Amino acid sequence: MASQYTVAHQRSATGIPTSKLALWWLLCSEIVIFGGVLASYLMFRLTHPEWSFDASHTNTMAGSINTFVLLTSSLFAVLAHHAAEMKDGPKAARYLMMTFGGGLLFLIIKGFEWSFEISHGYTITASRFWSFYYTAAGIHASHVIAGMIIMLWVANTARKGKDLHRVENVGLYWHFVDLVWIFLFPLLYIAK
Amino acid sequence: MIEMLRPQVSSFAGEIDSLIVMVTLIVGFWYLLTKGMFLYLLMAFRAKPGQKAQYITGKEKHLKKWVTIPHLVIILCDVVLVAGAVRVWYNVKQFMPEAEQTIRIVGQQWAWTFVHPGPDGELDTDDDIAMIDELHVQAGVTYHFMLESKDVLHDFSVPVFRLKQDAIPGRRILGWFKPEVAGEFDIQCAEMCGIGHGIMGAKLYVETPEQHAMWVNDNSLTEVAAATQTEVQR
Amino acid sequence: MSEAAVHPDGHEHDHHDHEMTFVEKWIFPLDHKYIGKQYLFTGMVMALFGGFLAYAFRMQLAWPGTDIPLFGHMSPAEYNAAVTNHGTIMIFWVAMPVLIAAFGNFLIPLMVGADDMVFPRLNRLSYQVFLLSAIVIVASLFVPGGGFGGAWTAYPPLSAVAAYNLTPQGSTMWLLAVALEFIAFLIGGINFITTAMNSRAPGMTWEKVPMVVWMICIASILFMASVGPLMAGAVMLLFDQTIGTGFFDPARGGDPILWQHLFWFFGHPEVYVVLLPATGMVAEIVPTFARKKLFGYKTVLFTAIGTGVLSFFVWAHHQFIAGIDPRMANVFTITTVLISIPIAEMMFLYIATLYGGSIRFTTPMLWALGFIFAFLIGGVTGIPLGASGADIYFHDSYFVIAHFHFTFFPIAFIGTFAGLTYWYPKMFGRMMNETLGKIHFWGTMISFHCLFIPMFVLGLAGQHRRIYDFTNFPELGVPFLQDIRVFCTSALLVLLAFQFVFLYNFIVSMFRGEKASENPWNANTLEWATPSPPGHGNFKEFPNVYRGPYEYSVPDRESDFWPQHHPA
Ligand code: HEA
Ligand code: HEA
Ligand code: CUA
Ligand SMILES: [Cu+2]
Numbered sequence: 001m002a003s004q005y006t007v008a009h010q011r012s013a014t015g016i017p018t019s020k021l022a023l024w025w026l027l028c029s030e031i032v033i034f035g036g037v038l039a040s041y042l043m044f045r046l047t048h049p050e051w052s053f054d055a056s057h058t059n060t061m062a063g064s065i066n067t068f069v070l071l072t073s074s075l076f077a078v079l080a081h082h083a084a085e086m087k088d089g090p091k092a093a094r095y096l097m098m099t100f101g102g103g104l105l106f107l108i109i110k111g112f113e114w115s116f117e118i119s120h121g122y123t124i125t126a127s128r129f130w131s132f133y134y135t136a137a138g139i140h141a142s143h144v145i146a147g148m149i150i151m152l153w154v155a156n157t158a159r160k161g162k163d164l165h166r167v168e169n170v171g172l173y174w175h176f177v178d179l180v181w182i183f184l185f186p187l188l189y190i191a192k
Numbered sequence: 193m194i195e196m197l198r199p200q201v202s203s204f205a206g207e208i209d210s211l212i213v214m215v216t217l218i219v220g221f222w223y224l225l226t227k228g229m230f231l232y233l234l235m236a237f238r239a240k241p242g243q244k245a246q247y248i249t250g251k252e253k254h255l256k257k258w259v260t261i262p263h264l265v266i267i268l269c270d271v272v273l274v275a276g277a278v279r280v281w282y283n284v285k286q287f288m289p290e291a292e293q294t295i296r297i298v299g300q301q302w303a304w305t306f307v308h309p310g311p312d313g314e315l316d317t318d319d320d321i322a323m324i325d326e327l328h329v330q331a332g333v334t335y336h337f338m339l340e341s342k343d344v345l346h347d348f349s350v351p352v353f354r355l356k357q358d359a360i361p362g363r364r365i366l367g368w369f370k371p372e373v374a375g376e377f378d379i380q381c382a383e384m385c386g387i388g389h390g391i392m393g394a395k396l397y398v399e400t401p402e403q404h405a406m407w408v409n410d411n412s413l414t415e416v417a418a419a420t421q422t423e424v425q426r
Numbered sequence: 427m428s429e430a431a432v433h434p435d436g437h438e439h440d441h442h443d444h445e446m447t448f449v450e451k452w453i454f455p456l457d458h459k460y461i462g463k464q465y466l467f468t469g470m471v472m473a474l475f476g477g478f479l480a481y482a483f484r485m486q487l488a489w490p491g492t493d494i495p496l497f498g499h500m501s502p503a504e505y506n507a508a509v510t511n512h513g514t515i516m517i518f519w520v521a522m523p524v525l526i527a528a529f530g531n532f533l534i535p536l537m538v539g540a541d542d543m544v545f546p547r548l549n550r551l552s553y554q555v556f557l558l559s560a561i562v563i564v565a566s567l568f569v570p571g572g573g574f575g576g577a578w579t580a581y582p583p584l585s586a587v588a589a590y591n592l593t594p595q596g597s598t599m600w601l602l603a604v605a606l607e608f609i610a611f612l613i614g615g616i617n618f619i620t621t622a623m624n625s626r627a628p629g630m631t632w633e634k635v636p637m638v639v640w641m642i643c644i645a646s647i648l649f650m651a652s653v654g655p656l657m658a659g660a661v662m663l664l665f666d667q668t669i670g671t672g673f674f675d676p677a678r679g680g681d682p683i684l685w686q687h688l689f690w691f692f693g694h695p696e697v698y699v700v701l702l703p704a705t706g707m708v709a710e711i712v713p714t715f716a717r718k719k720l721f722g723y724k725t726v727l728f729t730a731i732g733t734g735v736l737s738f739f740v741w742a743h744h745q746f747i748a749g750i751d752p753r754m755a756n757v758f759t760i761t762t763v764l765i766s767i768p769i770a771e772m773m774f775l776y777i778a779t780l781y782g783g784s785i786r787f788t789t790p791m792l793w794a795l796g797f798i799f800a801f802l803i804g805g806v807t808g809i810p811l812g813a814s815g816a817d818i819y820f821h822d823s824y825f826v827i828a829h830f831h832f833t834f835f836p837i838a839f840i841g842t843f844a845g846l847t848y849w850y851p852k853m854f855g856r857m858m859n860e861t862l863g864k865i866h867f868w869g870t871m872i873s874f875h876c877l878f879i880p881m882f883v884l885g886l887a888g889q890h891r892r893i894y895d896f897t898n899f900p901e902l903g904v905p906f907l908q909d910i911r912v913f914c915t916s917a918l919l920v921l922l923a924f925q926f927v928f929l930y931n932f933i934v935s936m937f938r939g940e941k942a943s944e945n946p947w948n949a950n951t952l953e954w955a956t957p958s959p960p961g962h963g964n965f966k967e968f969p970n971v972y973r974g975p976y977e978y979s980v981p982d983r984e985s986d987f988w989p990q991h992h993p994a
Contacts, residue, residue, distance in 0.1 A: 007968065008540035008625035018544045022620040025650070029612050032654025040658065040673075040684055048679070124671055128679045131671040135662060197887040198901075212816045219806040226773065226802060233780040234795065237716070238787070244986060245979040246782030250722030250775070259722070259774045266770050270763045273813055277763075278756050280815025285752045301590065344584040345682060347747070347822065351888025351901070354819040358748045360683070361583060362676025365749050378901040382822040382890045384577040386590055387503045390894040 023169050027176050030143070034180050037139060041132045041187065054129035055191060057122060062113040063189035066106050067181060073102020074178045077171035080158075084168060089161035096155040096167065099174060103148040110141060133188055140184055143177050201377060201398060202353035203370040204284045209354070211280045218269050225262075284355075288368050291336035295327070299339075299346030299359040302388030304379065310412045321411045325394040330404035331374050339365040347383035350396060358383055371398040446962055456546040457962055461553050462531030463853065466846075468560060469524035472515055473838075475564065479512040481922060483894075488908075488915035490895040505894035506575025507596065511567060513578035514600070517700070518607050519560055521838040525703040526611070526649075527556070529845055530618045530642040532853060536953035537636045539627030539971065539991070541963045544620050552614040559606035566599035574600035577892060579689055582674035582682050586666035598667050605660045608653050615646035627952065627991075629971035633723065634990065636951045636975040640727060641706025645699045648734045652695035659688035686748055690741035697833065698737045702730055704841030705772060708794045710975075711848050712776055714949045715791035716783030717986050719976040721775045729775070732768035740765055746817045755814040762812030769805060773798065784979070784986075788947075789863030793844030796871050797836050804832030807882070822892075825885025831878045839870070843928070850932075851946045855959040856939030862931040869924030876917035880910045948987045951975045955991050 009018050016024075045051055080095035114134075124134040150173070154166045194200075194209045237245075248255060294315045296307040306327040310319030321328075329335060339348055341359035349356040350369075357367050381392035399407060451460050478496075483505055485494040493499055500508070531549065535542050543549045567573035574597040576585040585601075588594035622643045626635065662673040663685065672678030674685045713720045720726060742750060742758040776798055785791070807829040810816045820826060843866075850858050889902055896911070897903035945954040956965050969991035977988040 006540070006542040006544065006546060008535060008542050008621055009544045011540065011625045013626040013630070014623050016624070018620060018624045021624055022544065022616050025616045025619055029616070029650045029654060032651055033657045034654075036655025036658035036688060039655065040662070040688070043684065044681070124665070124669060128672060131662075131665070131673055135665060135671070135673075139658070139661065194886050197883070208815060208819050211813065212810060212819065215810045215813050215816055219809045222770075223802060223806045226777065227799070230777045230780070230795075230798060230802075233777060233783075234785060237780055237783045237785050239717075239784045243784060245717040245784040247719065247979050247981050248721065248782050249719055250725065250778070255778070255781070256722070259771070259778055262774065263767070263771055267767060270766060273809065274760050274763050277759050277813030277815045281752070281755055281759070281818075284815065284818060285747075285755070344587075344590050345581055345748075349822075349890065351819075356747050356818055356821055360676070360749045363749060378899050380888075380890050380893075380899060384506070384575075384579075384581065384584065384892050386584055387506065387575065387592060389892060390502055390505070391898050393899050 017165060019165065019169055020172075023172055027173070030176065030180075034139070034183070037132075037136050038183060038187065041136060044128060044132070045187075045191070048128070051127075051129045052191070054122075054127050055188070057117070057120075058133065058189045059113050059116070060189045062109055063185050066109050067185050069102050069106050069109065070178045070181050073099045073106070074175055076102065077174045081168045081171045084158065084164040087161075087164065089158045089164060092164065092167045093155040093159035096151050096158065096170070099171075100148050100151050100155070103144050103151070106144060107141065110137070136184055136188065140177070140180055143180070147174050147177050198351050199373065199375075200352070200354070201371055201373045201375070202350075202355060203372055204280075205352065205354040207280050207283060211276050214276055215273060218273060222262075222266065222269070285367070288336065288366065289334050289370075291368065292333045293330075294336045294338065295329075296338045296340065297327075297348055297359070298342060299348065299381065299385075299392075300342035301344065301386050302381070302392040304348075304381075304392070304394040306394070308408075311408055319412050321408070326397065327379060327394060328397045328399060328404065328407050329371050330401055331371050331398050332401070334368060334370045336366060336368050339367065344385050345383045346381050346385050346392070349380045349382035350377065351380070352377045352396075356382055374398050374400050374403070454550065456542070456550055458531045458535050458543045458546065458549060459853070459960065459964075461549050462528045462533075464553050465523045465531060465556070466528035468557060469520050469528060472519040472523075472560060476512050476515040476520055477922065477925070479508045479515070481918060483508045483512070484915045484918050486894060487896070488912045490897055500894070502894050503572055503575055503592070506577075506892065507567060507573035507593070509892055510575050510577050511563065511573050511600070514604065515563060516834065516838060517578070517696070518604060519563065521700040521834065522607070522611060523556060524842050525700055525837065525845075526618075526642055526645055527552070527614055529638070529703060529707065529849075530614070530646070532849065533953065534618055534621050534639055534642065535625070536852070536956070536960065536964055537639050537951050538622060538625055538630060539952045539965065539969045540621065540625040541965065541968075543617050544625055545617050548613055549617050552610045552617065555606055555613065556610035559603045559610060562599055562606065563603035566596050566603060569595040569599065572596055579686075579693070580663070581689075582663060582666065582680075582685050583676070586663055586674050588667070594667075598664070601660055601664055601667065605657065605664075608657055608660075611646075611649060612653070615650050618646050619643050627969050627971050630990075634971055634974045637709035637720065637723070637726060638703065638706035641702040641709070641730060644730050644734050645702040648695045648702075648737065649699045652692045652699075652738065655688045656692040659685055683745075683749065686745050687741070690744045691738070693744065694741045695734070695737040697830075698733055700837050701833070702733070704797065704837040704845075705730070705776075707841055707845040707848070708776060708797050710949075710951070711790050711794040711844055712779050713976045713978060714848075714947050715786045715788055715794075716780055717786075717978045718779055718781075718783040719974075719978055721778040721781070723974065723976065726772060726775050729768040729772040733765065733772070736761065736765045736768065740812075743812050743814075743817070746814050747821050759812060759814040763809065765812075766805070766809060773802065773805070789858070789860055789867060790844050790848035790947075792864065792867045793840055793847060796867065797840045797844060800832060800836040800840060800871070800874070803879075804829060804834075804836060807832060819888075820885060822890055823885040824881045824889045824891065827891055828878050828881035828885055831881070835874060835878070840874075843867075843870075846932075848947070849953075850935070851942030852953055852958050852960070854936050854939075855942055855957075856935055856937075857942050857946065858935045858939060859931050862927055866924055866927045866931065869927065870921060873917045873921035873924060877914055877921055880914050884910055945989075948985075950977060950987055950989050952990055955989060 076095045076098040080092045083092035122130050124131055151170050154170045157163045158167050200206050298305040304325050306323050308321040309315045310321050339359045341361045346359040353369050355369055375398055377396040379394040379396050455461050482494055482497040486500045571593045574593050576591050584590050591597055622639050665671040666673055672680040674680045674682050739761045743762045746755045811820055942958040952969055955969055971990050979986045980988055
């Protein structure tokens with residue numbers, strides 16, 4: 001095929017670029033998924049005061065550091081977007097790699113945190129609170145991993161100066177992942 | 193009409209049946225009207241040679257009223273429907289009349305256990321009569337029931353009572369009924385509960401006061417009651 | 427935006443130039459028309475499978491315990507698995523893929539005047555995930571322990587604990603298949619919505635978009651907005667099944683009712699997800715053959731949106747007697763009865779479209795009218811169920827079964843047949859046989875009514891669902907009721923027999939049918955402005971749009987139709 005894109009893709013009747021429009025719809029569908037998890041959790045939490053005992057065993061410190069790590073990585077995503085606007089592909093790629101690094105750090109901290117908790121008997125089956133704790137954070141972490149993989153790919157094309165609009169899109173996705181954590185953190189760690 | 197298919201045995205069966213009839217009449221009227229109109233238009237406007245269809249956008253006031261007015265009337269009908277439904281619902285499920293007797297119903301894969309109060313009329317005393325897949329009640333007496341489940345969801349359903357209620361493990365659900373006609377009837381489980389769901393039936397015996405007294409007497413004099421009870425608890 | 431900017435180096439011609447190979451068409455297609463057909467054929471195969479399951483368990487109900495031809499003896503566990511998978515397959519692997527994915531794929535790019543979907547690769551991925559899910563659900567019936575038998579609603583703890591359902595592998599595979607199917611449709615839905623929003627031909631403003639495109643998009647949005655919580659629930663249920671968390675297990679502090687809320691919060695909007703595309707197709711077909719403008723385009727649109735919005739507030743009408751707070755039932759009765767308002771309005775508008783028309787009873791038109799005819803019964807019988815007091819008696823009885831087959835069958839089969847016979851010339855370049863089409867129509871309609879109307883009576887007689895042998899119950903085993911069951915099953919056999927007329931017509935016409943012209947029905951929408959079947963890239967010259975899709979019989983014009991792309 002002569003072009004990577006269909007005519008359909010290149011049209012923009014709404015004025016929003018096609019890939020960005022699709023991304024927004026993707027985020028909408030993700031919001032309801034996390035909405036479902038959080039609503040279920042809240043329903044339990046509000047009717048089971050005894051959960052706060054379990055919750056007090058979460059590692060608030062690790063959680064706060066991770067919040068900070070994710071927020072920083074989001075900042076790099078913004079910088080990458082900025083560089084892409086300036087048509088500076090290599091620079092955008094570098095920033096994306098820093099965002100990627102943030103994601104990696106997040107996962108490493110999470111890994112230590114979880115192994116510590118699991119070794120102390122707080123496994124996913126220990127109580128309903130811990131079931132939610134691992135499930136909600138696990139679904140979130142899988143999004144972090146997916147975002148990181150896409151980021152590697154986008155960084156690779158951006159380095160060659162191609163498809164720079166994707167930098168903004170992956171950044172948007174990353175902000176969303178970040179935002180979900182901003183909801184999870186207080187609900188799982190702080191509410192005691 | 194429904195009582196021809198299934199007799200009305202509880203105090204509220206008639207009420208539920210009349211609600212069904214009322215709803216059927218209202219929606220049936222609209223259904224027939226709509227379908228009549230539909231079929232009439234199909235006949236009246238079938239293609240005829242040399243005749244062109246009219247150009248109508250749907251904004252014409254004199255035509256639009258044919259849709260708008262019925263539509264408004266339906267909203268009115270909806271109010272009547274809701275009022276009827278909520279009234280019956282309140283009487284059957286929300287409002288609990290004073291109990292004269294209380295029974296416990298326990299569902300498990302795939303049998304029902306009915307714990308009747310014994311001669312003393314009190315539940316959870318030594319003379320309780322527990323029975324598997326048999327419920328004995330006395331006509332004219334208002335019963336409360338406590339519905340429980342040991343494993344999965346079940347549903348205590350008595351078609352002749354027009355009564356249905358899910359049993360949920362870990363919860364105790366309260367309800368009531370008042371049988372009015374003596375006889376032998378079916379109890380069915382109405383919630384999918386596994387392989388044996390299809391055979392999870394039980395018998396309901398609605399008895400006259402004399403019969404019931406005799407039954408209570410028979411089952412409390414002998415050791416049967418105690419035996420069944422330990423059997424059930426095991 | 428000017429056309430030149432849209433395709434800067436004129437490469438759109440490349441799309442037409444080369445003939446696609448077999449692999450490019452059928453194995454790894456990127457072309458939306460072939461992906462649509464893949465969905466269609468997969469859906470048809472699954473329909474035959476779901477129909478076979480229905481045949482098997484209906485035979486068991488009519489003649490309990492006897493050997494069923496082509497199936498053999500049916501055990502209670504097999505009965506449950508057959509019913510569960512029949513329901514799941516018919517909804518998720520027949521109605522959804524055919525109505526949304528097959529027609530959505532085929533129609534949206536053509537009707538909005540584009541060359542393809544915005545993301546062809548994603549589109550292909552969506553089908554591949556879907557195909558995988560179909561394989562998993564079919565395979566789940568053959569694993570040790572048998573297929574999942576806990577009903578399509580999969581209420582825990584039964585579905586969550588292998589010791590209760592006794593199908594450890596079947597239930598997990600069932601859940602995985604459903605989750606995969608959801609993913610496939612999320613991907614597909616994003617593609618549909620984005621294409622319809624962004625790739626419309628110049629001049630096609632929102633009130634000039636054909637109704638079926640609107641309906642498929644609204645349906646996709648509904649799906650997207652409702653399925654999320656159930657996706658979360660599915661993960662939770664999967665963990666309950668496999669690693670022993672207890673989200674839904676009351677013995678360990680979980681809550682089985684939570685699943686019901688998650689399920690029905692999706693489950694109710696889901697019924698409108700399949701309803702809307704079917705009504706959309708009816709909205710295309712009725713104006714074409716009545717040679718009339720659709721009565722009140724915008725109102726139809728608002729009724730669809732209204733139905734969609736309201737559908738999020740009615741879910742607990744499936745749980746009236748499930749042990750929720752009885753006061754909640756009153757709220758949900760009100761919302762449920764309210765939903766009759768937009769749907770009644772929509773039906774009235776379709777019927778009003780007939781007024782003043784010049785109606786031609788071709789096969790597609792017969793199916794479209796048949797849809798309205800049958801769906802009205804399904805719709806009005808939803809009201810007694812929504813009336814909480816009456817639902818105490820009707821819940822989980824055959825009245826419910828009859829109600830929803832009178833909605834689902836019109837949608838999944840009658841509506842699909844309407845769409846298929848209407849767009850067949852465009853899909854395969856040939857016409858279907860009208861005589862066979864009409865035989866199929868009358869045979870199906872009559873046997874369908876004979877099949878399900880008696881089930882209302884069974885429901886009124888207090889017969890419950892999901893029971894494999896009613897002769898076990900003294901009240902239900904009486905000859906009068908058993909005769910009705912035999913009658914239903916016989917009607918099903920007739921119904922099935924007539925489907926072979928369709929299959930014959932469908933397959934043979936593909937090769938022998940009369941060659942179709944570009945616009946055999948003299949219709950207005952853009953898909954008729956390109957050869958039948960359209961080549962790769964769809965349009966030789968991308969059309970501009972000058973008017974709405976339903977300008978039939980405009981006064982002072984020679985012909986009684988006025989295609990959207992003809993300049994004034
Ligand atoms: C596509 C499928 C579809 C559609 C469109 C509908 C439409 C409706 N359904 Fe149905 N329903 C199902 C599929 C569907 N349903 C399924 C699958 C189940 C069972 C699930 C299970 O348990 O397995 C079910 C079960 C179900 C229940 C639960 C029953 C129970 O288990 O106890 C209820 C209760 O309220 C209900 C109500 C309604 C209502 C009010 C509508 C309304 O949308 C109908 C509105 C339409 C009309 C009303 C007709 C047009 C109007 C007129 C002609 C005007 C006259 C009308 C009035 C005066 C009111 N449905
Ligand atoms: C779209 C939904 C759909 C459709 C179309 C059907 C179609 C049919 N259904 Fe089913 N049914 C359900 C959804 C559906 N059903 C659901 C959700 C349940 C509840 C399950 C549960 O309780 O968990 C159920 C349950 C159910 C029961 C209750 C079982 C019980 O509770 O014990 C019965 C009983 O008679 C039944 C019968 C039938 C019959 C005879 C058909 C016939 O109409 C089928 C006829 C088949 C065909 C006509 C196929 C022919 C194929 C082709 C012609 C190929 C071409 C196809 C295309 C172009 C698409 N169904
Ligand atoms: Cu117990 Cu079904
Ligand atoms: Cu519903």
